[in-house]
Structures are given as C-alpha cells and as structure tokens.
Amino acid sequence: MDRIGIGIIGCGRIADMAYEGYRRIPGVHIAAVCDADERTALRRHSEWGAKAHYTDYRRLLEDPAVDAVEVLTPHTSHVEISLDAIAAGKHLALQKPMTIDRAGAHRLVNAAASATTVCKVTENYIFYPPIRFAAQVINEGFIGSPSSISIKLIAGGKGGWQVPPSAWAWRLKEFAEGRGMQTFDHGHHLWSTARFLLGPIQKVSAWIGTSDSVIDSPATIMWKYRDREAFGVCEYVYSQDMEIPSNYYANDEWIEVFGSGGLIKINRCTGTMLSGPSVSLYSGDGWRHFNIPSDWKLGFIGSAWNFIRAIRGEEKPCLSFPQAMEILSINLAIAASAQKGREVWMASDGSMLSPLSVYLKKQGELRKAQAAKKMLLETAGAEAIDRSSELASTKAAEETSSLAVRLTRDLPSRINATRPMREDIEVGLELSGAAFLGGTKRMSIIIRGGGAYVDEDKLPPNPSIVIKTQAAVWAGILLGKHAIESAYLHGKLKLTGPVQTALKLKKLFCL
Ligand SMILES: NC(=O)c1ccc[n+]([C@@H]2O[C@H](COP(=O)([O-])OP(=O)(O)OC[C@H]3O[C@@H](n4cnc5c(N)ncnc54)[C@H](O)[C@@H]3O)[C@@H](O)[C@H]2O)c1
Structure with a gap:
C-alpha cells in the first residue's frame, strides 16, 4: 500500500506525538481526525491539515479515505473503539495500555487473530533509540549474563509541557479504581522496557504509596524473570517542589542493567535531567559513552514507522496484541500485589496464580529437588x-x-x-x-x-x-x-x- 490515510481518534495531549510520527513518513497523510470534543477536533483538523473531522469515531471508521487508525482515547474506551475499527477493516494502532483488564484484552487478542488488517499497540519506549541500543549491547554479550535491572522514575511538580485538566480528570478516576497514573499508566512503558531487555517476568512484588492521594508515588516494585536468575527493581519518586527539565512530561527515567561482565546505563528518557552521553557502558576495562539520539519523541516516530512498515508487509507489528496483553498482565499483577500486600506470581499466559497454586508450585519444586537429590x-x-x-x-x-x-x-x-x-x-x-x-x-x-x-x-x-x-x-x-x-x-x-x-x-x- 503506497498511500496510506491515517485517522486519529482522540486528539488530546499525546496525539501531538502521534502526529509527529506520521507526518514525516513518505506516502502517509492524516486523512481525518476525531475527538468527542468538537473544538479539539476542529483545532487538530486545521493544525494537521486533515481532510475531514468528526466527533463520532464511527463516522470516521466509515470514511473510505481512512486506511488505518491510531486510537488515543482514555483506556476504558479502547476495547469498543478497537473492535469497531477491526470490524470496519481498518489497520489499527492502539495506544498503550491496550485496556484495563484481561477479559477486555482477550477480546482484542481474539479479534486481532482473525483480522486481515494489522493490529498493534503503540508502545514508544521499545522504539526509543537508547533502549534499542542497550538491548543490542546486552544481546551481543557485552555485559555478560544479566542478573539485575534497576529503573528509576522521577516525576516533578513543575516543568515540561502543559497537560490539560481534562487529561488528569479521567486518570484520577482510574487512580481511585486502583490503576495509578505512574505505576499503571506510565508503568506500561517501564514493564515493556524491562520485558524487552531481559525477557518474560514470573512474579512481582509491589509497595505503592501516595504522597498527596492523587499520585501513586513513592512506590517500589520488584520482579523476577521467568527464564533467568535475574531480578528487577523500579523506584518511583514524586518530587512535588522540583522542576524537571523536559520538553514533554515533567518526568525522567534512568535505567541500569548489570551483568556478570559489565553494566549498561540509559541516562535519560522523557526528560533531560542528566546531560551528556545518553548511554554508558562499563565492561570491566573502563567506561565507554555513547551519544545515541535521545529525544523522547523518537520512540513515537519509530513506532509509527513500525505500523506503516507492518501495513506495507515489511516487518511485524510491535507490540502485537498478545505481547501487549503480556505487559497488561504485569501491570495488573503489580496493582494486585500492592493491594493484597504479597508477591504475585503469573502463569506463562500472564494469568495470576492463586496463593494456593503458588504454594503447590513451590512444594512441587521442593519435591522435584528432593527427588533429584535422591537420584543423585x-x-x-x-x-x-x-x-x-x-x-x-x-x-x-x-x-x-x-x-x-x-x-x-x-x-x-x-x-x-x-x-x-x-x-x-x-x-x-x-x-x-x-x-x-x-x-x-x-x-x-x-x-x-x-x-x-x-x-x-x-x-x-x-x-x-x-x-x-x-x-x-x-x-x-x-x-x-x-x-x-x-x-x-x-x-x-x-x-x-x-x-x-x-x-x-x-x-x-x-x-
Ligand atoms: N505513549 C505515551 O507515552 C503516552 C503518553 C500519554 C498518554 N498515552 C496514552 O494515550 C491515550 C490518551 O492519553 P492523553 O494523555 O492524550 O489523554 P487526553 O485526555 O489528553 O486525550 C484524550 C482525548 O480523547 C478524546 N476522547 C475521549 N473519548 C473519546 C471518544 N469516545 N471518541 C473520540 N474522542 C474521545 C478526549 O476528548 C480527549 O481529547 C491513553 O491511552 C494514554 O495512556 C500514551
């Protein structure tokens, strides 16, 4: 497909980044926009030079000039809009997280499995150049066998771009329902990164506090990988009085992965708190520093290219819906762990194991170990x-x-x-x-x-x-x-x- 018309559904804060992604790709244009709020739809229509604007996404799905849609609406609307988009035969890029529970995710995975169009979940962090570079360095063995990953997220009360009150409003409702804007909403990026760098996660343990009954920070989250003896820890901090230098949200993150032969550090993500090289590698014989391009928006541009290349049959969509469901399952296990005050194990399909099955699993492992010893x-x-x-x-x-x-x-x-x-x-x-x-x-x-x-x-x-x-x-x-x-x-x-x-x-x- 040479010429691709994109329909943007939900034209709020982060839609700027979706536009950034598509506007530079040859053969791709914004065919239509849709926002439930008409003034927003009209504003984006003129800003992005779209051919049409709508307030009802179903009308946009009927528009033959729209080949593919990017859905950027609040999480609770993702399932309905996505199922309708798939049924209308549109290629679909759905913003993370795919939805808020596994039942909805199952419906999406099933619909995508029988779709003839491309379905993906937009997760910009796994396209962020320093993270991709780190993955390559780790896979090529430069830090030996990885055993630990540590992610630090700091959010400030000041700095960054303006976020409209409407974008906070639906997130506050989610917070009240146990899905915090840091650990659930933003957490999706961090668990995707943790998964992308070191593999599937087996169990999690989370302490999630709140500094002002609005933000789910401070928080400390730990996890163990399924296929290797490696652990992860993520610390969230909210520094209300601190200004975070950033062209985007008033956040920043840094990530460290340690291995048997070295370590790699990604020195910034959303913001620009740490200047200098974006990636540093220590491999036993000293530090090496790399100026990998580190503007946060590059992750969105990479994800948009992946969507278009997938539509053109040149590469696989990432995250696929099953991959996105795996990340959502980690998100849900973390929220459950904090709420129940215990570690939560996941089966390989991402479902949470009951304490009884964890106990039986541990007993089974103990029995296996004893039997092995006996055989020995x-x-x-x-x-x-x-x-x-x-x-x-x-x-x-x-x-x-x-x-x-x-x-x-x-x-x-x-x-x-x-x-x-x-x-x-x-x-x-x-x-x-x-x-x-x-x-x-x-x-x-x-x-x-x-x-x-x-x-x-x-x-x-x-x-x-x-x-x-x-x-x-x-x-x-x-x-x-x-x-x-x-x-x-x-x-x-x-x-x-x-x-x-x-x-x-x-x-x-x-x-
Ligand atoms: N990848 C990232 O880094 C990142 C960052 C922020 C948000 N997001 C995701 O993007 C999505 C949107 O977040 P946001 O911060 O832009 O929110 P937002 O509130 O700024 O924008 C949402 C827009 O959707 C519109 N809308 C709501 N229901 C609609 C419907 N049924 N039909 C059409 N329009 C509708 C609203 O009027 C609003 O303009 C969420 O899934 C969020 O998790 C991703």
Whole structure:
C-alpha cells in the first residue's frame, strides 16, 4: 500500500506525538481526525491539515479515505473503539495500555487473530533509540549474563509541557479504581522496557504509596524473570517542589542493567535531567559513552514507522496484541500485589496464580529437588563421591577415572555460546584416583579467544586456577549429578585461585 490515510481518534495531549510520527513518513497523510470534543477536533483538523473531522469515531471508521487508525482515547474506551475499527477493516494502532483488564484484552487478542488488517499497540519506549541500543549491547554479550535491572522514575511538580485538566480528570478516576497514573499508566512503558531487555517476568512484588492521594508515588516494585536468575527493581519518586527539565512530561527515567561482565546505563528518557552521553557502558576495562539520539519523541516516530512498515508487509507489528496483553498482565499483577500486600506470581499466559497454586508450585519444586537429590545419591557418580575411597580399589573406580578424563577432553565442545568468555583463563586440573599412574592425572584446560582446548599430563605453567579433586567427584560434576559449589563447600574439591573464576567456568561449560 503506497498511500496510506491515517485517522486519529482522540486528539488530546499525546496525539501531538502521534502526529509527529506520521507526518514525516513518505506516502502517509492524516486523512481525518476525531475527538468527542468538537473544538479539539476542529483545532487538530486545521493544525494537521486533515481532510475531514468528526466527533463520532464511527463516522470516521466509515470514511473510505481512512486506511488505518491510531486510537488515543482514555483506556476504558479502547476495547469498543478497537473492535469497531477491526470490524470496519481498518489497520489499527492502539495506544498503550491496550485496556484495563484481561477479559477486555482477550477480546482484542481474539479479534486481532482473525483480522486481515494489522493490529498493534503503540508502545514508544521499545522504539526509543537508547533502549534499542542497550538491548543490542546486552544481546551481543557485552555485559555478560544479566542478573539485575534497576529503573528509576522521577516525576516533578513543575516543568515540561502543559497537560490539560481534562487529561488528569479521567486518570484520577482510574487512580481511585486502583490503576495509578505512574505505576499503571506510565508503568506500561517501564514493564515493556524491562520485558524487552531481559525477557518474560514470573512474579512481582509491589509497595505503592501516595504522597498527596492523587499520585501513586513513592512506590517500589520488584520482579523476577521467568527464564533467568535475574531480578528487577523500579523506584518511583514524586518530587512535588522540583522542576524537571523536559520538553514533554515533567518526568525522567534512568535505567541500569548489570551483568556478570559489565553494566549498561540509559541516562535519560522523557526528560533531560542528566546531560551528556545518553548511554554508558562499563565492561570491566573502563567506561565507554555513547551519544545515541535521545529525544523522547523518537520512540513515537519509530513506532509509527513500525505500523506503516507492518501495513506495507515489511516487518511485524510491535507490540502485537498478545505481547501487549503480556505487559497488561504485569501491570495488573503489580496493582494486585500492592493491594493484597504479597508477591504475585503469573502463569506463562500472564494469568495470576492463586496463593494456593503458588504454594503447590513451590512444594512441587521442593519435591522435584528432593527427588533429584535422591537420584543423585543412587547414581554411581554420586556414590563415588561419598565412597570414593571404597571404590578406589575396584573396577568401578577405574571406569570412573577414565570417564572423568574423557569428559574433561570433551569440555571444549560444551562451551556455552550464549555466555561467551571474554578473558583468557588457564585451568590446572589434578584428579586423584587409584587407576591413575602415581595416583594423579594432571590436565590443562586452556580457554583462549572464546575457544578452549585440553592438554594432558601437565598443568599450565601459570594457571589462573587449579582444581584438585577425586576423579569420581569430577565425573559427577561433569555429568551434572553434583554441583561444583557443593563439592567445594563439602571439601571434596579444592581450589587454588579465585572462586569467581570457578563460577565463570561453571557458566562457560554449563556445569
Ligand atoms: N505513549 C505515551 O507515552 C503516552 C503518553 C500519554 C498518554 N498515552 C496514552 O494515550 C491515550 C490518551 O492519553 P492523553 O494523555 O492524550 O489523554 P487526553 O485526555 O489528553 O486525550 C484524550 C482525548 O480523547 C478524546 N476522547 C475521549 N473519548 C473519546 C471518544 N469516545 N471518541 C473520540 N474522542 C474521545 C478526549 O476528548 C480527549 O481529547 C491513553 O491511552 C494514554 O495512556 C500514551
């Protein structure tokens, strides 16, 4: 589709950014505007050079000059307007959050699944260049394995652009219903960012206070990721007497992600409180700073391009409706956690788990851990750990010793490509076992330039670390039947060198 006519439904405060997004895209024009308030509709009609204006969005949906709509109305109207837009065969970009509950979100997801047009939720933060750059840096392994994200949001009582009282009015009603303008409305951006950077979230815990019975700050929100051992924390502050330098809302945010090998900081988002580089990276060998373009409106421009490219079949819409429902589910879990005063777990479809199912899930995990431990004790490797001296004189000990050597030789093929090792490490390994000549087998594991090789019958001249253990214990570790930490803590494995290096090896070889 070369020429695309956009209809804007809801022409209030943030519609300025939607217009900013579309006005520069070749082949795209504002065909019509609609606002329930006629004066607003008329004003935007002339400001944006639209061909038509309406006060009833249904009339706009009947306009054949409109191919695609951006919906920028209060949250409670999103479902109805979006379902009508899909039914009218229009491409749809719906402002975040998609709606206020999962029942409405389900209806939207189902309608989008059978739509022939593009449906997306506009979430500008995941198109904000510093956040996209940080995602790339993290994915390429520059900070190692991420374990923590921290987001700070500060809102001031002064500064930024004018927000009309009408835009506060419907938000105050939402606040009274438990969906605060910071943690729910603005929170959508932060949970999208947290999700976009590090993956799906499993559970949340929230304390949400209020400084003046209007703004849901101060607030502290924590979460745990589902697929990695990583945690997040977001702190909201409302500094009523402070002016925040900003061309948009009187807010600013900064975000830090820490990993096993470094950290990355996004130094500003909405405002310009921190001048200088917008992104800073520390990766063990010092700081590097990047002047990634950081005007907040670039997120809207990126999102508008994504919508148009999706309509032209050039890329996938983002957020898709199922992705947006995932973010809404996080929003709802956070509100529920603060209200109930306990952590809230989510199933993988985003639904909240009851305290009973969380208890049963934890019990299930405990049972699994106990069963695994039992199995461990029953396996030859584990028995060897506990009775290695007894086995030393038997054929089993010989087999275990040769198994330990074979598994060590295979280590280079086990390198975890997702956790590349940036430094060179030379590991000395001294395995004891009666089957070895002189009772000891020495090996070297050399990790260099991201690869590894094994040398036999000698230790490296200057090892970074030396591991001494019985062949049976080592075989148990390499077979995944015994944790290296537990062997160390029980005195069955001795280390000369930093424990951190041993932990790096654990990650590198998936021990
Ligand atoms: N992406 C962002 O950073 C960001 C920032 C602010 C707001 N938003 C989102 O944009 C949407 C609008 O927020 P806003 O701050 O611009 O609100 P606003 O109150 O300034 O604007 C909403 C406009 O919609 C109009 N309206 C209400 N019901 C309507 C209907 N049924 N038909 C046509 N017009 C109708 C109102 O008259 C008003 O002009 C919300 O979903 C909000 O969460 C996103």
